[in-house]
Amino acid sequence: MEMTTVKSIFRNKETYMDKKVKLGAWVRKIRSQKNFGFLEINDGSFFNGIQVVFDSSLENFDEISRLSIASSVIVEGTLVKSEGAGQEFEVKASKIEICQKADLDYPLQNKRHSFEFLRTKSHLRPRTNTFSAVFRVRSAAAYAIHKFFQEQNFVYVHTPIITGSDAEGAGEMFRITTLDLNDLPKKEDGTVNFQKDFFGKSTNLTVSGQLNGETYCAAFRNIYTFGPTFRAEYSNTARHASEFWMIEPEMAFADLDVNMDIAEKMVKYIIRYVMDTCPEEMNFFNQFIEKGLFDKLNNVLNNDFGRLSYTEAIDILKKSGKKFEYPVEWGIDLQSEHERYLAEEYFKKPVFLVDYPKDIKAFYMKLNEDGKTVRAMDLLAPQIGEIIGGSQREDNLEILEQRISELGMNKEDYSFYLDLRKYGSFPHSGYGLGFERMIMYLTGMANIRDVIPFPRTPNNIEF
Amino acid sequence: MEMTTVKSIFRNKETYMDKKVKLGAWVRKIRSQKNFGFLEINDGSFFNGIQVVFDSSLENFDEISRLSIASSVIVEGTLVKSEGAGQEFEVKASKIEICQKADLDYPLQNKRHSFEFLRTKSHLRPRTNTFSAVFRVRSAAAYAIHKFFQEQNFVYVHTPIITGSDAEGAGEMFRITTLDLNDLPKKEDGTVNFQKDFFGKSTNLTVSGQLNGETYCAAFRNIYTFGPTFRAEYSNTARHASEFWMIEPEMAFADLDVNMDIAEKMVKYIIRYVMDTCPEEMNFFNQFIEKGLFDKLNNVLNNDFGRLSYTEAIDILKKSGKKFEYPVEWGIDLQSEHERYLAEEYFKKPVFLVDYPKDIKAFYMKLNEDGKTVRAMDLLAPQIGEIIGGSQREDNLEILEQRISELGMNKEDYSFYLDLRKYGSFPHSGYGLGFERMIMYLTGMANIRDVIPFPRTPNNIEF
Numbered sequence: 001m002e003m004t005t006v007k008s009i010f011r012n013k014e015t016y017m018d019k020k021v022k023l024g025a026w027v028r029k030i031r032s033q034k035n036f037g038f039l040e041i042n043d044g045s046f047f048n049g050i051q052v053v054f055d056s057s058l059e060n061f062d063e064i065s066r067l068s069i070a071s072s073v074i075v076e077g078t079l080v081k082s083e084g085a086g087q088e089f090e091v092k093a094s095k096i097e098i099c100q101k102a103d104l105d106y107p108l109q110n111k112r113h114s115f116e117f118l119r120t121k122s123h124l125r126p127r128t129n130t131f132s133a134v135f136r137v138r139s140a141a142a143y144a145i146h147k148f149f150q151e152q153n154f155v156y157v158h159t160p161i162i163t164g165s166d167a168e169g170a171g172e173m174f175r176i177t178t179l180d181l182n183d184l185p186k187k188e189d190g191t192v193n194f195q196k197d198f199f200g201k202s203t204n205l206t207v208s209g210q211l212n213g214e215t216y217c218a219a220f221r222n223i224y225t226f227g228p229t230f231r232a233e234y235s236n237t238a239r240h241a242s243e244f245w246m247i248e249p250e251m252a253f254a255d256l257d258v259n260m261d262i263a264e265k266m267v268k269y270i271i272r273y274v275m276d277t278c279p280e281e282m283n284f285f286n287q288f289i290e291k292g293l294f295d296k297l298n299n300v301l302n303n304d305f306g307r308l309s310y311t312e313a314i315d316i317l318k319k320s321g322k323k324f325e326y327p328v329e330w331g332i333d334l335q336s337e338h339e340r341y342l343a344e345e346y347f348k349k350p351v352f353l354v355d356y357p358k359d360i361k362a363f364y365m366k367l368n369e370d371g372k373t374v375r376a377m378d379l380l381a382p383q384i385g386e387i388i389g390g391s392q393r394e395d396n397l398e399i400l401e402q403r404i405s406e407l408g409m410n411k412e413d414y415s416f417y418l419d420l421r422k423y424g425s426f427p428h429s430g431y432g433l434g435f436e437r438m439i440m441y442l443t444g445m446a447n448i449r450d451v452i453p454f455p456r457t458p459n460n461i462e463f
Numbered sequence: 464m465e466m467t468t469v470k471s472i473f474r475n476k477e478t479y480m481d482k483k484v485k486l487g488a489w490v491r492k493i494r495s496q497k498n499f500g501f502l503e504i505n506d507g508s509f510f511n512g513i514q515v516v517f518d519s520s521l522e523n524f525d526e527i528s529r530l531s532i533a534s535s536v537i538v539e540g541t542l543v544k545s546e547g548a549g550q551e552f553e554v555k556a557s558k559i560e561i562c563q564k565a566d567l568d569y570p571l572q573n574k575r576h577s578f579e580f581l582r583t584k585s586h587l588r589p590r591t592n593t594f595s596a597v598f599r600v601r602s603a604a605a606y607a608i609h610k611f612f613q614e615q616n617f618v619y620v621h622t623p624i625i626t627g628s629d630a631e632g633a634g635e636m637f638r639i640t641t642l643d644l645n646d647l648p649k650k651e652d653g654t655v656n657f658q659k660d661f662f663g664k665s666t667n668l669t670v671s672g673q674l675n676g677e678t679y680c681a682a683f684r685n686i687y688t689f690g691p692t693f694r695a696e697y698s699n700t701a702r703h704a705s706e707f708w709m710i711e712p713e714m715a716f717a718d719l720d721v722n723m724d725i726a727e728k729m730v731k732y733i734i735r736y737v738m739d740t741c742p743e744e745m746n747f748f749n750q751f752i753e754k755g756l757f758d759k760l761n762n763v764l765n766n767d768f769g770r771l772s773y774t775e776a777i778d779i780l781k782k783s784g785k786k787f788e789y790p791v792e793w794g795i796d797l798q799s800e801h802e803r804y805l806a807e808e809y810f811k812k813p814v815f816l817v818d819y820p821k822d823i824k825a826f827y828m829k830l831n832e833d834g835k836t837v838r839a840m841d842l843l844a845p846q847i848g849e850i851i852g853g854s855q856r857e858d859n860l861e862i863l864e865q866r867i868s869e870l871g872m873n874k875e876d877y878s879f880y881l882d883l884r885k886y887g888s889f890p891h892s893g894y895g896l897g898f899e900r901m902i903m904y905l906t907g908m909a910n911i912r913d914v915i916p917f918p919r920t921p922n923n924i925e926f
Contacts (some may be wrong), residue, residue, distance in 0.1 A: 026887045045685070103886060173642070175640050199705075227690070424533040454622065
């Protein structure tokens with residue numbers, strides 16, 4: 001007999017009712033009495049488990065009665081209406097085959113475990129309700145992003161992970177090497193000879209796919225990347241990881257307004273998709289992780305995002321009467337407390353800030369006519385702070401070259417990037433969405449370590 | 464007036480006919496005479512370009528007549544039936560705004576360039592017909608893979624890129640470090656002290672997400688990964704790259720037959736999706752890159768893949784009467800010449816080989832009852848050779864531990880993996896699809912460097 005899944009039963013219960021079913025699954029709970037018992041099994045296909053009733057008519061009744069948590073079983077039986085409270089239907093078992101009895105030292109017995117403890121069991125935590133919900137939502141959100149862009153004819157580009165550039169400007173980098181560190185080849189001056197390294201030069205892990213992505217934007221009009229990026233920074237905060245996934249769309253013949261339109265549509269699309277396809281998981285988050293999550297997300301869906309300039313934001317912050325740890329002055333890089341005041345308290349919804357001072361933004365952002373601000377755009381979300389950062393790109397070769405030399409950067413390193421301004425330069429814009437921050441926003445989970453399957457942070461590389 | 468796209472016009476030509484249109488695009492070709500001229504423009508949204516007719520009624524007629532290849536323009540005009548041969552419709556321009564005149568040294572002027580030359584211009588090559596087609600197909604195929612698995616309730620898992628393991632067994636690894644190589648911290652014995660490194664230990668780039676993926680299979684039943692993987696091998700062949708993307712599904716309560724069923728369905732799904740959504744690109748490949756491509760792919764779609772054991776394959780090879788460079792004997796690792804004979808000449812279609820000798824396969828593959836073969840499965844495709852490698856996994860703790868010690872591997876390194884066999888072990892299977900090999904198979908492109916946007920190979924890390 002072919003196996004079905006718990007999800008299939010939940011979604012098509014009328015079809016299965018009073019029929020034979022077969023399930024492969026793991027035991028989450030067990031209660032047994034002298035002549036009968038109940039298993040709650042979960043087969044991973046669905047957030048909810050299903051109850052199995054077994055009785056002493058089964059030849060291995062005694063063995064089943066003593067099954068340990070996490071044991072794997074193959075159950076055959078009939079789906080019947082349940083008379084007990086708590087579930088609408090259950091499987092009346094005619095046969096239960098035990099695949100393996102889990103060792104009794106299984107670390108996730110049925111009691112509450114702290115998220116911190118569960119991080120030390122990253123290989124087992126997706127078997128808990130919370131992490132089962134988190135990582136199913138993560139998968140759905142990833143797919144929603146692909147669907148959103150593909151439906152609008154964006155080309156998905158795999159930008160490189162290993163880069164020969166050591167100055168993409170977005171943060172500290174990890175070095176990649178195949179040199180024997182205990183026997184490094186040296187140059188005459190005694191420094192390491194990277195010409196002997198695998199790629200014939202010094203190489204690093206990428207911090208952003210944007211510059212490469214722009215080259216494909218010039219060929220395909222609208223593109224997006226979705227891949228891992230890296231920061232070798234010793235920031236042990238709840239919002240930073242050394243390895244995380246980023247989505248970077250880039251759009252030709254698009255100014256900052258188009259950029260904001262697409263970003264806003266995308267965020268709403270992801271929320272709607274996840275709420276539609278993961279109702280059980282989202283209910284769980286709304287009930288147990290962030291009270292009011294649905295209100296928050298519905299508020300996002302039903303309102304236009306705020307849009308204002310950095311300069312206006314500074315005014316609002318100054319007039320707020322709030323005591324900020326970092327004083328507010330035009331020209332400062334906004335701190336988390338400022339961003340959160342704007343999004344959480346003032347606007348009470350996600351808000352785009354545009355036209356930042358050029359000195360606090362990257363070299364590739366388009367200079368405004370005032371000569372002191374650039375066409376940058378950040379999306380600030382309540383609780384999370386910056387969730388998206390983007391800009392219209394500088395498409396004027398001379399201005400771009402001037403910015404590069406002003407900042408003491410090496411023009412040769414950017415020759416491929418400058419080529420885009422020589423050979424058919426065009427107005428274009430793009431942004432980066434930190435995927436994990438989006439998942440935190442969607443689920444209410446407060447620590448980035450709890451929305452990445454196997455998080456990498458300073459001194460932490462388990463599994 | 465809002466811009467439209469060339470794709471939108473091609474797909475909805477009746478709607479646009481005799482209407483005003485506005486396009487932002489790049490000049491691919493130009494012909495001009497005294498009072499009129501033609502531009503062929505491409506806006507990146509579509510494989511095909513569109514012809515623009517302009518005449519001396521435009522105030523910047525002279526400037527347009529002298530436009531260089533690759534220049535960017537914004538064209539307004541009316542879509543009209545074309546009287547010329549070669550196109551069904553064209554845009555009669557009422558206004559052509561020049562965004563930027565491309566420098567005259569644009570390297571991709573209209574003549575044939577070798578793929579080898581174009582590799583040195585990876586940032587510009589997607590603007591050519593061939594690479595525009597390749598990378599649009601790559602994007603469509605990536606989406607097809609997500610769609611295929613998501614429709615079947617597989618959970619997408621981002622397995623880690625940086626790993627603390629230095630022995631995943633699939634090949635040579637790249638080291639990741641933030642240590643200053645010119646001033647390395649040393650231990651008392653004079654060797655490098657990796658406790659001072661970013662993660663507090665020696666770390667590498669992943670060669671496979673499988674082991675981590677299996678842990679999520681135990682939680683979600685069916686999962687897949689789709690991410691970059693790395694090999695630090697000095698193999699300068701047309702089929703190897705140092706950085707490539709891999710898809711690794713893993714299925715619970717699934718034996719090797721289910722594994723083959725899913726792999727075959729997936730390959731067919733990808734082919735069908737790409738043929739349906741990229742007809743212009745696929746026509747191009749069929750005409751110019753691999754004559755007979757459609758026959759090959761239709762043959763795949765319309766036939767069941769071959770399935771036979773390694774032992775049967777050895778028999779066929781021995782009886783073939785062919786002189787192979789590497790002699791055929793039970794126990795050998797099949798070489799490309801053997802794989803291609805089986806797929807190309809004998810079966811003339813993709814063929815699964817199963818039950819390989821355990822000594823040539825990885826430690827985690829399930830031992831057969833004969834004690835000398837394992838439940839491995841490779842999919843061999845004509846021209847490409849191995850395109851998928853997979854297996855049923857060893858789910859018996861004792862046998863797995865024995866294999867690990869037989870191979871001199873360190874049990875502690877695999878404790879999380881062994882936990883899966885302690886806490887609810889279950890039959891499961893999975894495989895890895897090399898994404899680039901799939902793209903080569905789909906397009907007929909013969910070199911892996913030509914199906915990755917920015918290829919990384921030994922001594923090659925441009926862009």
